[in-house]
Amino acid sequence: MDDAVFYRELPKVELHAHLNGSVSVQTMEKLISQKQHLNIDHSRTAVGKGQSRTLDECFEVFRVIHKLVDTDEDILMVTTDVIKEFAADGVKYLELRSTPREEKATGLTKRSYVETVIKAIHQCKNEGVDIDVRFLVAIDRRNGMEVALETVKLAEEFMLSSGGLVVGIDLSGDPTVGHGKNFLPALERARNSGLKLALHLSEVPSQQEESALLLNLPPDRIGHGTFLHPEMGGSQSLLDKVVQNNIPLELCLTSNVKGQTVPCYSQHHFKYWYQLGHPSVICTDDKGVFCTDLSQEYQLAASTFGLSREAVWTLSQRAIDCCFAEESVKQQLRQTWKSLRPRLFQ
Template sequence: MMEAEEQQSWKTTFYSKLPKVELHAHLNGSISSNTIKKLITKKPGLKIHDQMTMIDKGKKRTLEECFQMFPIIHQLTTSPEDILMVTKDVIKEFADDGVKYLELRSTPRGENATGMTKKTYVESVLEGIKQSKQENVDIDVRYLISIDRRGGPSAAKENVKLAEEFFLSTEGIVLGLDLSGDPTAGQAKDFLEPLLEAKKSGLKLALHLSEVSQDFPFLHPSETSVLNRLCRLGTDYIRFTEFIEQYTGHVQQQDHHPSQQGQGGLHGIYLRAFCTGLDSVLQPYRQALLDLEQEFLADPHLSISHINYSLDQFQLLFPSVMVVVEQIKSQKVRTFHFSFACISTNGILYLIFLYILFFFFCFFRAASAAYRSSQSRGLIGAAAVGFPHQGEI
């Protein structure tokens, strides 16, 4: 037990000392229980002590309890002094955890009772960053001014003006804007005008989008269908890579424990070969994504149909490969081992089996090429008669 505890302690120390970058830190979501308790002592009249159980839960809070924390934090941070203290504490704790570059984001708000305005809120955050630097805290901190979707476009425009003002006066500390808040509030397109204005001013944008499962009223149903198919490619890719990691790890473990192999040696060879082949099949998909990224950097207005056309061969391939992967997993590779063992005992059968695999591969390549060619002719024909491409925005 002591050895396990010492090992865990060593890991914690090692990981905390690793230099890190944190690009997504909401100020109110990063406040520790210790800082909350300090704020409570400053405001004993709020009677928050009955909620200490939830506060002390820390990382063990449920998602619902996490959202219940924000009203408590808003009650406790009502003055510029509160915001200053919270900012410094959060920065110090990130630095203690080995973070070397931190982007904080927070929505400015006013409090009539204390006289705090949106502007003094931002100034307090910036003062916390400045004082942390003066105190030689080893971390580089920047600030994104957040837009809360619940405030609507008018409040968003106010925050854009604030961001533009501080962007020019803080020498790069205020980097840009963050669109966040309740993802079910309003439509993202409602904020397009102020966000485009911010972009023209040189501000960087960080947007929380597509965080809830709902219809997209601004998309045609065919476009939504294409997006769903593209998302499934990503899901399948993750499952393939998890399979490769799981079973190559299993094979390596057998290699290190020969006594556990028995008949498993042959099984391990073929399973490793299958995983190697699967990884090779995934490589063109990885390259296709990198190529698309370069195309988007050159032309950000590429259509959904272009993405779909670029990845259509994988929409044919991945479901077929997934059937094989799921069969291996469901049978816990025992049948897989047995089948290969039977084949390998007969050299002629083994050669025939390899030939069938090769034939299948060539057939698939030819079928994919033919499909892409027909799709290309279809797209050209649609463009010639003036019809929009399926799935094009």
């Protein structure tokens, strides 16, 4: 079995996928052709092969995508397309995350935004798409403290009404805006109501104090964590907190290299955490914006860090432990892995 086939057939878990950042070129084409009056150029919606962008420029790409995705219909199409693409790439369990948005002009509300994502998940299930999907409601740092609290209340409501599809809260957005301490009340409330916490942490070097505060919660998973460990300018005390609490990291290789927070693949912090034996999950972050998919990310990790197919299989299987779904779902996933293994290692 050649590499491309092996990595695509490898059953995978995706735990760090921003909905709008995961929109593929094909779906973008549909949106752009439907909204020609916006005059949006393709090159502004993705970072192609061999290209990189500063973190600021990456957030600019999201602003362009948000202009294209501004109705309930758009969100339904985008979400179903994204789910089907992940399924086609061998992903068996997916946690999507997105910030509920409202657009006065189109009648989109934050509530209808979440309802539409849930509707898309049900629709894919009913069509027999072979993937289990959950949703994390995202707090965007730029929107401040009050909106964060509203977002948590919305997530609590859907946690109870969505039949277990809304499982957690994501804290994300431009890491240079605002301070994590402002979000502690909202995050503590979320945790107390039973929502899981996936927090973007230490994405940029200047966040030592904030990371220490947020690690005291502690989060259930960490997004990126690029500058947590001492070799990347972090501190021993931050490292100790992560290790003592056994907090899994969601690691996104291409995203970090193209977004220029990591100089190159061989210097990616995946190596550090993997050698430490710490729970580390390979993810895409924004497969549309960064022109990648999860198969490619696994293959990159393997070729860069010399992982055997056996090691890659173990890495993919261990990601199941880090899911926010209930234990029965994890058990089913372990069964799926077990049943697919002989085909990959014949």
